Amino acid sequence: MSGARSRGVGLACAVAAVAAAAAVAGGLAAGDDAAEGWQLAARYTARLAFPIFLAAFVAGPWHRLRPGAASRWLLRHRRAVGLAFATVFAAHLVSLVTFNVLERTLPVPPTLVVGGGALVVAALMAATSNDAAVRRLGAKRWGRLHTVGMWWLWLVFTITYGGRLAGSPDFFALFALACVAAVVLRVAGRRRRTPARLADAA
Numbered sequence: 606m607s608g609a610r611s612r613g614v615g616l617a618c619a620v621a622a623v624a625a626a627a628a629v630a631g632g633l634a635a636g637d638d639a640a641e642g643w644q645l646a647a648r649y650t651a652r653l654a655f656p657i658f659l660a661a662f663v664a665g666p667w668h669r670l671r672p673g674a675a676s677r678w679l680l681r682h683r684r685a686v687g688l689a690f691a692t693v694f695a696a697h698l699v700s701l702v703t704f705n706v707l708e709r710t711l712p713v714p715p716t717l718v719v720g721g722g723a724l725v726v727a728a729l730m731a732a733t734s735n736d737a738a739v740r741r742l743g744a745k746r747w748g749r750l751h752t753v754g755m756w757w758l759w760l761v762f763t764i765t766y767g768g769r770l771a772g773s774p775d776f777f778a779l780f781a782l783a784c785v786a787a788v789v790l791r792v793a794g795r796r797r798r799t800p801a802r803l804a805d806a807a
């Protein structure tokens with residue numbers, strides 16, 4: 606994973622791991638029992654992962670629409686941001702699995718397929734976020750995988766936060782609006798990409 610595109614990866618993953626551990630510890634401390642603690646840990650790790658995901662999701666379009674020092678920095682560190690997201694999401698996975706084991710439950714089939722599929726895609730994206738994988742897959746296939754993955758993750762965040770609007774509209778409006786704003790930015794910043802640019806984004 607050498608090269609300019611990997612700058613900051615180690616530090617980003619280390620910071621993300623500490624933050625994820627704090628989110629899990631916060632959930633366990635706040636829960637009345639172990640199961641509720643792990644449920645809250647799943648909630649807090651998802652909340653921590655969300656802004657990191659958004660940063661990776663909008664980095665390209667933001668830079669295309671309004672290039673500046675901040676957007677350039679984000680674009681240059683997009684691999685680090687993506688892997689930080691994957692690190693936090695690993696804690697989401699551990700939390701939700703532990704919660705289900707303690708509760709002796711299984712997520713409903715649509716959650717297993719759509720949410721579980723998103724977890725698999727996120728793992729594939731993390732595993733291919735290195736120069737060797739970009740070379741092996743080729744820019745086109747790599748780009749397809751990461752584009753589908755980003756949209757799949759966006760969909761699950763949007764469905765989850767959209768579904769929570771009815772219960773606590775004031776609180777979740779911000780999350781749902783962020784999902785919509787991100788997609789508006791992404792569509793507005795869309796333009797024809799060349800394979801070289803896709804490889805650049807890895």
Ligand code: HEM
Binds near residue numbers: 644697716723724759
């Ligand atoms: C099979 C896959 C998954 C399962 C079983 C699962 C399970 C859970 C559980 C148990 C919670 C805590 C529920 C609560 O707040 O009471 C949670 C929260 C959440 N999960 Fe997952 N999750 C899965 C995949 C995903 C994926 C792929 C995403 C996003 C791409 C995601 C995003 C969220 C969000 C946004 C929350 C709510 C956080 C909040 O309340 O602010 N989950 N999930």
